[in-house]
Amino acid sequence: MRTKLKMIYWKGEKFWVGKLLEHPEIMTQGETLEELEENIKDAYTIMTMEDVPEKHKVKELTLAV
Numbered sequence: 001m002r003t004k005l006k007m008i009y010w011k012g013e014k015f016w017v018g019k020l021l022e023h024p025e026i027m028t029q030g031e032t033l034e035e036l037e038e039n040i041k042d043a044y045t046i047m048t049m050e051d052v053p054e055k056h057k058v059k060e061l062t063l064a065v
Contacts, residue, residue: 014031016030016036027045
């Protein structure tokens with residue numbers, strides 16, 4: 001399963017810092033932009049899929065909001 005997300009990022013004093021627009025609670029840093037991208041992918045996976053077994057099913061739901 002692939003998910004496309006948008007990352008907002010900036011250069012801090014020492015590190016690149018970024019967060020996901022769709023999940024602003026997921027934020028991380030890296031010494032390089034490439035490291036930041038890898039760290040944000042890892043953070044997303046940990047926050048959203050860590051406790052899901054490798055063999056799982058996906059079902060789309062419709063919610064009335």
